[in-house]
Amino acid sequence: MEAVYVMWLRQLKKTWRSKARIIGSLGQPLLFLLALGFGLGAVFEKAGQGNYVNFLVPGIIAMSILFTAMFAGIEIIWDRQFGFLKETLVAPIPRWKIMLGRTLGGATTSSIQGIIVLLIALLIGFRPVSLLGALLSMAFIFLIAFMFTAFGTAIASRMTDMQAFPLVMNFIIMPIFFLSGSLFPLTEAPAGIKAVSMANPLTYGIDGLRGTLSGASHFPILLDFSVIISGAILLGLLGSYLFSKIEV
Amino acid sequence: MATESPAISVENLVKKFGNFTAVDNISFTVPRGKKFVFLGPNGAGKTTTIKILTTLLHPTSGNIKVDLYDPVTEQQLARKSFGIVFQDPSLDDDLTAYENMDFHGAFYDVPKKLRKERIEYLLNLVDLWERKDDFVKTFSGGMKRRLEVARGLIHHPKILFLDEPILGLDPQTRNHLWDYVRELNQKEGMTVFFTTHYMEEADKNSDIIAIIDHGKIIVEGTSQEIKEKAKAETLEEAFLKLTGHSIRKEAGTAQDQLRAMAKLWGRR
Numbered sequence A: 001m002e003a004v005y006v007m008w009l010r011q012l013k014k015t016w017r018s019k020a021r022i023i024g025s026l027g028q029p030l031l032f033l034l035a036l037g038f039g040l041g042a043v044f045e046k047a048g049q050g051n052y053v054n055f056l057v058p059g060i061i062a063m064s065i066l067f068t069a070m071f072a073g074i075e076i077i078w079d080r081q082f083g084f085l086k087e088t089l090v091a092p093i094p095r096w097k098i099m100l101g102r103t104l105g106g107a108t109t110s111s112i113q114g115i116i117v118l119l120i121a122l123l124i125g126f127r128p129v130s131l132l133g134a135l136l137s138m139a140f141i142f143l144i145a146f147m148f149t150a151f152g153t154a155i156a157s158r159m160t161d162m163q164a165f166p167l168v169m170n171f172i173i174m175p176i177f178f179l180s181g182s183l184f185p186l187t188e189a190p191a192g193i194k195a196v197s198m199a200n201p202l203t204y205g206i207d208g209l210r211g212t213l214s215g216a217s218h219f220p221i222l223l224d225f226s227v228i229i230s231g232a233i234l235l236g237l238l239g240s241y242l243f244s245k246i247e248v
Numbered sequence B: 001m002a003t004e005s006p007a008i009s010v011e012n013l014v015k016k017f018g019n020f021t022a023v024d025n026i027s028f029t030v031p032r033g034k035k036f037v038f039l040g041p042n043g044a045g046k047t048t049t050i051k052i053l054t055t056l057l058h059p060t061s062g063n064i065k066v067d068l069y070d071p072v073t074e075q076q077l078a079r080k081s082f083g084i085v086f087q088d089p090s091l092d093d094d095l096t097a098y099e100n101m102d103f104h105g106a107f108y109d110v111p112k113k114l115r116k117e118r119i120e121y122l123l124n125l126v127d128l129w130e131r132k133d134d135f136v137k138t139f140s141g142g143m144k145r146r147l148e149v150a151r152g153l154i155h156h157p158k159i160l161f162l163d164e165p166i167l168g169l170d171p172q173t174r175n176h177l178w179d180y181v182r183e184l185n186q187k188e189g190m191t192v193f194f195t196t197h198y199m200e201e202a203d204k205n206s207d208i209i210a211i212i213d214h215g216k217i218i219v220e221g222t223s224q225e226i227k228e229k230a231k232a233e234t235l236e237e238a239f240l241k242l243t244g245h246s247i248r249k250e251a252g253t254a255q256d257q258l259r260a261m262a263k264l265w266g267r268r
């Protein structure tokens, strides 16, 4: 088990040491919060949809988790390029444990990122409905983080070069983000968008966060929870399978 | 009996990358406790063979055993038996020298106290103890290489693979490292499988020599036997006689370079 811990610790140390990256990756959610929160708030409320900040904050928390978690997973490409991956692949540890350690590490750092965004939202006036809700939201934060770190790992296990980055960014992360009900309610969306969003596990993660933090969810919280935990487990299994097949 | 079986046995090993055959039907065995050196020009297939033996690549065909275990089907058991120093970099630049060593010890289950002792000993051996808390990215090429080799020695494996371990190291460090490896070989019966382009070093530190060229083993035996066969005075002379004086125009290597360029610049 020490191997899992070490891989986890490594991820934390590396993130902590690149503070520029932590700060840099807060820029985007902050911009979205301010620009959309203040820019679209009035329109949203005029349309009778209620308080936009309450609606938006869970979506932005999920967004920052999605981006950091996917990139934490994809970091395997870096390790492949710089060679450290080999060191872990020949170690006498089942590869799923290495993958688990990495994924827990990436999930931990991106959860922290999500929590920082929540704290920033508090500063600009967001208020969770209850303390219990805020505590429950942590479970969603961690599961979203775990799921997408595992997804990033699965993708990166099959890719060998940096060119993969823009591809993953534009064809995977962006659609997952925009088609998840993060910025606008799905109730009013065209059927096509709605259908795609219903198949997107992040939709349920965000809905769960809305339920726990803002007190208004589209689906029952238990459904959100079931979908997101199943997604985390399935992608965890897929990631560790693909990771165990890596050749260098 | 288990102890009688060879440390490494390879039968009809073939590895193809697409149409290119990097390892072409080679067979050899390394008896336990021996020091085996694999010599061959650039691109001969040495690293590829080591990668297959150490579970990093799957062979195209052939039977291989590392300490009784098949690296293809019994990866976990095979990995327990060996240690490896790679030809290419494999350190984590964002960690300190000590962290790199310590994490390796954790991967190989070296007990904490012993781990500490060995790390201190080895970092002193390669003259990096003073720099142990510095990030690896601040090291020179030779210092990284020293750390890389030192890390490979923390867990005292049954079989040690060294892929050009001394490349770029100064003579002092080279001697220290070979002394230590020889000591492990004698005291713990550790089998050593290494590659090098320094013929003297190969001659001095090996019991058995195999020369591989274009993926095929062209000769195998003791230094004496190989010199006699090639009617040469020195191992270097024998090597050149057997593999030819010309620098090979290797399809593979040129392709590799192109591939690396393509990766860097991409088809944008």
Ligand SMILES: Nc1ncnc2c1ncn2[C@@H]1O[C@H](COP(=O)(O)OP(=O)(O)OP(=O)(O)O)[C@@H](O)[C@H]1O
Pocket: B017, B020, B022, B040, B041, B042, B043, B044, B045, B046, B047, B048, B049, B087, B250, B251, B252, B253, B256
């Ligand atoms: N992943 C790969 N894809 C395609 N060709 C490869 C790959 N890895 C190695 N090769 C080719 O296989 C051949 C053998 O390479 P290998 O690295 O085993 O040589 P080597 O004997 O270790 O050489 P050197 O002394 O330069 O380290 C080379 O021609 C190389 O280009």
Ligand SMILES: [Mg+2]
Pocket: B046, B047, B048, B087, B163
């Ligand atoms: Mg090589």
